[in-house]
Amino acid sequence: MNRKLAQMLLEIKAVELRPNDPFTWASGIKSPIYCDNRLTMSHPEVRSYAADLFKELIEQKFPDAGVIAGTATAGIPHAAWVSEKMGLPMNYIRSSAKKHGKGNQIEGKVLTAEKAVVIEDLISTGGSSLEAVQALQEAGVEVAGVVSLFTYGFKKAKDNFESAGVPYFSLTNFDTLIEEAVDGGYIEKISAESLREWKDQF
Numbered sequence: 001m002n003r004k005l006a007q008m009l010l011e012i013k014a015v016e017l018r019p020n021d022p023f024t025w026a027s028g029i030k031s032p033i034y035c036d037n038r039l040t041m042s043h044p045e046v047r048s049y050a051a052d053l054f055k056e057l058i059e060q061k062f063p064d065a066g067v068i069a070g071t072a073t074a075g076i077p078h079a080a081w082v083s084e085k086m087g088l089p090m091n092y093i094r095s096s097a098k099k100h101g102k103g104n105q106i107e108g109k110v111l112t113a114e115k116a117v118v119i120e121d122l123i124s125t126g127g128s129s130l131e132a133v134q135a136l137q138e139a140g141v142e143v144a145g146v147v148s149l150f151t152y153g154f155k156k157a158k159d160n161f162e163s164a165g166v167p168y169f170s171l172t173n174f175d176t177l178i179e180e181a182v183d184g185g186y187i188e189k190i191s192a193e194s195l196r197e198w199k200d201q202f
Contacts, residue, residue, distance in 0.1 A: 002053060009150065010186055015040040017181055019191040030157070032195055036075045037121040037149050041077050049202040050149055051081040053097070053171045058117050061169055062144040066114025068142075069093060069106075074121035078149065082119060089114070093132040103136050112140040120148040123170060126157040127202075129166050145169070149202045150177070154202040174199055 009015045016023075016034050023034040040047045057066055070079025070092040083090035091108025116136055120129045121144075133143045143166065151157065151170035159167045178195055181187045187195070 002126060002172045002179055003176055005046075005053060005149075006172045006180040007175065008049065009035075009037070009040075009172070009186065010181060010184060012039050012046060014046075015150070017178075017187050017191075017195065019187060019194055026138075030127075032198055033152075035150055036123050038074055039103070040149070047077070047081060050078065051085055053083045054078065054119065054147060054149075055085045057147055057171065058068050058082070060122055060166070061147075062115070062117050064115055065144055066117045067091065067111045067118045067141075069116045069118045069132070069143075071118060071129060071138060073119045075119045078121060079119040092134050095131070098202070101173050106139055108137070110139050110141060112142075115144040117144050118146045120146060121150070123148045123151040123157055124166065125154060126160040129168070130160060130166065133164065133166055146202060149172075152199060152202070154199065167196050194202060 014037050016126060017032060019032045021177045022030040022032045025031050040050060057136045066088065068079045068083040068088050068090045070076040070136050072092055079092060089111060091106055094105050097105040101143045118132055123129055127145050136143050145167040148170045153174045178192050182192050183188050
């Protein structure tokens with residue numbers, strides 16, 4: 001897991017930690033951590049570094065990848081930067097098919113002769129990523145795997161990806177970020193323990 005990227009995410013406040021004043025997720029879960037990786041778009045040095053890491057990861061884990069697919073919406077810019085660096089075609093997957101026009105769920109050419117790698121910005125339970133995978137598969141595309149900028153490392157995500165038979169990898173994760181947060185003085189060491197206990201619930 002990449003410590004430098006975790007440090008960058010903390011520096012630009014793409015990831016914020018509030019052990020004593022938790023955020024409320026859309027699901028209603030009280031969380032001591034909030035990720036807004038869209039902020040990487042506004043920091044060229046961070047997004048370029050992440051794109052280089054994605055390229056290296058994909059070439060290592062999925063050398064036969066022929067198309068980069070982004071998840072809407074936060075995965076789209078990363079997919080664009082990575083596909084450009086790799087010289088590969090790109091498309092993206094909507095959360096649902098459009099209600100007008102052609103009714104597309106996959107935007108861009110559907111390349112059934114190529115293996116796709118799906119890029120996601122964040123993995124919590126893996127549900128939205130696997131919905132994107134399913135949409136590609138239903139369109140006749142073979143999905144090699146999923147890569148993400150950050151993962152919470154929830155056991156539920158591991159179980160969901162294993163059940164779907166889809167490999168997934170992340171550039172950095174919760175545990176690495178917590179280590180960097182302690183080293184960088186963002187949180188106290190005692191808070192790190194409570195953060196890890198929170199993560200282990202899932």
